[in-house]
Amino acid sequence: MEITYEACVRYVRGEATLTEARAVRSWLADPTNEAQAQEWMGRYAAETQPAAGTTDPYNYAAMRENLHAQLGRAPAPQVVPLHLARPTWWRWAAAAAVAGLTAGGSWLWQAQHQPAALATASYSTPYGQTRLVQLPDGSEVTLNAHSTLRYAATADARQPREVWLDGEAFFSVKHTVDNKRFVVHTTGNFNVEVLGTKFTVYRRHEQARVVLLSGKVRVDFTDQTQTDVILKPGELLQTVDAKPKAVVHKAVKAASYAAWTDDRMSFDATSLAEVATRLQDTYGVEVIVADSALNQRKFTGTFPTANLDVLCEDLAEAFHLRIEHQQNRLILFRKPVSHPSSHE
Helix, strand or coil: CCCCCHHHHHHHCCCCCCCHHHHHHHHCHHHHHHHHHHHHHHHHHHHHHCCCCCCCCCCHHHHHHHHHHHCCCCCCCCCEECCCCCHHHHHHHHHHHHHHHCCCCCCEEECCCCCCCCEEEECCCCCCCCEEEEECCCCEECCCCCCCCEEEECCCCCCCEEEEEEEEEEEEECCCCCCEEEEEECCCCCEEEECHHHHHEEECCCCCCCCEEEEEEEEECCCCCCCEEECCCEEEEEEEECCCEEEEEEEEEEHHHHHHHHHHHEEEEEEEHHHHHHHHHHHHCEECCCCHHHHHCCEEEEEEECCHHHHHHHHHHHHEEEEEEEECCEEEECCCCCCCCCCC
């Protein structure tokens, strides 16, 4: 069907038919339609300029709730991209994506050691960006760069709230009056179960890690011969796929593991090899350490991450390195020691 301004308005207001809504969602999902959608969004804002005390036409949450009410469906998770100006074409495209989760099908995602689960939402972040996902129960998940979160809704009160994570995320889980469990599944050697707390989960490079900032979590190992571990605030638990029983459980500076949520990269006696890995995971660049002996050098410090070139300058100055940025590659060199010139 032909997509018109009137069809998009009906869609945003929740007045479109299911067939029309699907067509509008497909149209909005195509970046080539961005200019037209942006023009229509501005026109819609002008036509619906709110009087004092009325709803903001760009109140995405209100539009989303209205759409779900019109369709008679349960609310879906809301994605709030960080560092984006408002209003943008993405608002209408996001409405398409969110509504599509409730009206347009689902995904099956098989996690290692886990049964297939019906996921009503799937969110991913590109390199160099983070994203806030607001779940229907009021919990919030901040995804780090190059990460994916899948959320499974269930109407069965006996079933836990469940998400599946690839990459890294910060969780702020809301406690429910019925003490409903919240479970984070990973493809590592454990899952994380909570009631209400703040923590980070990391799953990359055949390693899995959870760091607790507040509250209490239970780490449930997929190997039933291993005893579950209850973490206290300020504690880390980490496993490696190759050695599932070699569990690291220790006290750490927990805040440093969540610094990325504030656009900072924090190192605490971190080896250069690990620094290189984090740069690769965050920015999608290839990192080469020219002198392998440098890999064991330890670094401590916190740096802003908004600009990769600025971060490289800060790292080079703080840790006496020379860093060359060549397209999608970073090369780390040992910086020569300069000697003062002698004068007669």
